[in-house]
Amino acid sequence: MTIARTSPPAKLNLFLEIPARRDDGYHEIDTVMAAIDWRDELEIESIPQPRIELTADWLPSVESVAGELGLDAGQGRVPELLRIPTDDSNLVVRALAAFRTQFGVQTGFRVRLGKRIPAGAGMGGASSDAAHAIDCAAQIHQFDNETKVLHGIASSIGSDVPFFLADRDCQSVMAAHATGRGELLSPLGDCPSIHFVVAYPSRSLSTAGVYAQLKVPERAVSSTSFLQALGRGDRERMGQAMMNRLTGPALKILPQLNELLESLWQCGLQPCQLTGSGSACFGIAKDVEQAKEIVKRLETELQPGVLLRVAQTVPAATPIEIEPS
Ligand SMILES: C[C@](O)(CO)[C@H](O)COP(=O)(O)OP(=O)(O)OC[C@H]1O[C@@H](n2ccc(N)nc2=O)[C@H](O)[C@@H]1O
Numbered sequence: 001m002t003i004a005r006t007s008p009p010a011k012l013n014l015f016l017e018i019p020a021r022r023d024d025g026y027h028e029i030d031t032v033m034a035a036i037d038w039r040d041e042l043e044i045e046s047i048p049q050p051r052i053e054l055t056a057d058w059l060p061s062v063e064s065v066a067g068e069l070g071l072d073a074g075q076g077r078v079p080e081l082l083r084i085p086t087d088d089s090n091l092v093v094r095a096l097a098a099f100r101t102q103f104g105v106q107t108g109f110r111v112r113l114g115k116r117i118p119a120g121a122g123m124g125g126a127s128s129d130a131a132h133a134i135d136c137a138a139q140i141h142q143f144d145n146e147t148k149v150l151h152g153i154a155s156s157i158g159s160d161v162p163f164f165l166a167d168r169d170c171q172s173v174m175a176a177h178a179t180g181r182g183e184l185l186s187p188l189g190d191c192p193s194i195h196f197v198v199a200y201p202s203r204s205l206s207t208a209g210v211y212a213q214l215k216v217p218e219r220a221v222s223s224t225s226f227l228q229a230l231g232r233g234d235r236e237r238m239g240q241a242m243m244n245r246l247t248g249p250a251l252k253i254l255p256q257l258n259e260l261l262e263s264l265w266q267c268g269l270q271p272c273q274l275t276g277s278g279s280a281c282f283g284i285a286k287d288v289e290q291a292k293e294i295v296k297r298l299e300t301e302l303q304p305g306v307l308l309r310v311a312q313t314v315p316a317a318t319p320i321e322i323e324p325s
């Protein structure tokens with residue numbers, strides 16, 4: 001049998017406008033997503049039994065992550081916020097089941113998932129894991145040239161999943177402009193390397209719950225100015241054009257996000273904003289040195305319970321290592 005290994009990255013929404021609500025209960029979105037080097041670890045082994053087995057653990061340990069978040073993980077108790085489903089509510093299990101059905105695969109998979117990307121953060125953790133699971137399965141069973149079918153499977157698992165799929169024509173794409181539900185993608189080959197500080201405030205937000213609070217704007221803001229500034233690597237103009245239409249709805253549920261955004265702003269991280277449906281926020285730093293300095297400063301200023309990371313743009317689809325097991 002064969003083993004595939006990869007490290008799914010998270011994503012940040014550098015621009016997110018929501019021009020309309022659709023009849024199917026979703027919204028038309030106009031967004032620019034960039035992948036960052038805050039990564040999970042995924043290992044998928046082909047097994048003869050016709051089933052999908054998943055084990056998942058926090059890295060380096062649930063105790064260490066709980067400690068950074070100010071949560072109690074004593075005596076093996078896993079805080080609610082850090083519970084990772086291992087049944088078919090895990091998007092990796094759902095994605096592999098859809099893959100087996102689509103391609104009539106009789107054998108199964110054993111999956112080991114190492115989590116670092118916070119859940120309910122707006123960082124696409126589950127979506128990235130699912131997309132990379134589809135790519136691993138496609139390489140193991142040599143269906144990796146069926147890009148249209150794989151995109152269809154990804155899109156059926158979730159709106160953010162296709163962004164993370166390996167796109168054969170542009171392996172090194174770090175960002176994409178997405179419309180539709182989020183599944184219609186135009187890779188942005190001219191996205192510069194960007195350094196961020198990302199802050200996750202130990203509260204998860206339900207994507208559906210945040211969208212439910214949204215009132216679609218009378219006049220949508222176009223992503224054109226942001227895309228032009230991004231293409232020129234013009235950080236100042238990017239800052240002026242950046243927006244996230246879900247910030248207001250997320251603040252209605254979690255008003256304390258305002259203080260977090262304020263702290264990032266005060267540190268000189270302009271621009272800063274919510275990513276996706278939240279709860280994580282990010283700011284753009286001048287360079288990695290400034291990002292490191294600001295994380296050090298925020299670690300003393302913010303009460304325990306905020307995960308802080310320096311991050312930078314990376315390719316959305318991470319290379320997969322394959323070895324015979
Ligand atoms: C907020 C973003 O993360 C921005 O990238 C995405 O729009 C959400 O992507 P996602 O988490 O993959 O969302 P899905 O799992 O497909 O949908 C979860 C729920 O979010 C809402 N949803 C999602 C995407 C979309 N274009 N419109 C929506 O209204 C719907 O209530 C849906 O039932």
Ligand SMILES: Nc1ncnc2c1ncn2[C@@H]1O[C@H](COP(=O)(O)OP(=O)(O)OP(=O)(O)O)[C@@H](O)[C@H]1O
Binds near residue numbers: 118122124126278
């Ligand atoms: N592979 C996975 N890793 C972590 N959580 C998962 C996974 N699959 C499903 N879940 C469940 O989905 C919930 C949302 O996870 P997550 O926020 O990572 O999803 P996402 O839609 O990819 O990201 P976003 O926060 O941007 O909506 C989690 O709280 C968890 O219950």
